[in-house]
Amino acid sequence: xxxVEQDPGPLSVPEGAIVSLNCTYSNSAFQYxxxxxxxxxxxxxxxxxxxxxxxxxxxxFTAQVDKSSKYISLFIRDSQPxxxxxxxxxxxxxxxxxxxxxxxxxxxxxx
Amino acid sequence: DAGVIxxxxxxxxxxxxxxxxxxxPISGHDYLFWYRQTMMRGLELLIYFNNNVPIDDSxxxxxxxxxxxxxxxxxxxxxxxxxxxxxxxxFCASSIQTGNYGYTFGxxxxxxxx
Numbered sequence: 001x002x003x004v005e006q007d008p009g010p011l012s013v014p015e016g017a018i019v020s021l022n023c024t025y026s027n028s029a030f031q032y033x034x035x036x037x038x039x040x041x042x043x044x045x046x047x048x049x050x051x052x053x054x055x056x057x058x059x060x061f062t063a064q065v066d067k068s069s070k071y072i073s074l075f076i077r078d079s080q081p082x083x084x085x086x087x088x089x090x091x092x093x094x095x096x097x098x099x100x101x102x103x104x105x106x107x108x109x110x111x
Numbered sequence: 112d113a114g115v116i117x118x119x120x121x122x123x124x125x126x127x128x129x130x131x132x133x134x135x136p137i138s139g140h141d142y143l144f145w146y147r148q149t150m151m152r153g154l155e156l157l158i159y160f161n162n163n164v165p166i167d168d169s170x171x172x173x174x175x176x177x178x179x180x181x182x183x184x185x186x187x188x189x190x191x192x193x194x195x196x197x198x199x200x201x202f203c204a205s206s207i208q209t210g211n212y213g214y215t216f217g218x219x220x221x222x223x224x225x
Binding site for chain 1: 115142144153154159161202206212213214215216218219221
């Protein structure tokens with residue numbers, strides 16, 4: 001079993017819809033949680049960062065962490081065609097600079 | 112800041128040849144990571160350095176793979192001899208020392224071994 005599980009999709013939604021992405025993990029030591037966005041033929045770029053549990057909002061993006069359930073989510077409101085990309089969750093334990101990545105979910109927002 | 116710079120962007124080579132991938136991290140970043148990405152296995156950590164010293168190379172698949180970081184502004188990943196199953200996108204990433212705020216990735220090198 002992988003340390004981080006993420007449904008690879010693909011996910012296709014109409015423009016303006018809410019996109020919901022999630023990951024589950026098995027390592028209870030994980031404290032740092034991130035979401036990366038990767039456009040085709042580009043490197044991943046950091047989108048959201050959360051430490052421990054709770055919610056974080058940045059414009060149309062909201063990241064949630066539920067450590068009791070070992071479950072993290074990313075929501076994209078009012079989705080745009082420019083949001084079409086692969087979204088990867090990543091996480092690490094305190095003091096450990098190695099990130100464990102999910103497989104990535106490919107999202108297409110249809111105009 | 113120019114970000115993490117990788118070269119070449121694309122590399123096509125014949126099986127058995129030596130391949131060298133290059134990376135220039137962001138100035139001031141203490142950590143440097145080499146990842147490999149394939150459709151089947153996703154992003155895999157190969158090796159990472161802290162202050163130019165290799166910390167964990169447990170992800171290096173075989174002895175054919177080696178990595179060096181001779182100074183704070185340059186790292187190489189070498190495959191010798193290359194095999195078709197090494198075909199993948201190789202990413203270099205760097206990060207700062209304080210806390211884990213995520214990495215900054217380069218644009219990657221797309222390697223094809225024929």
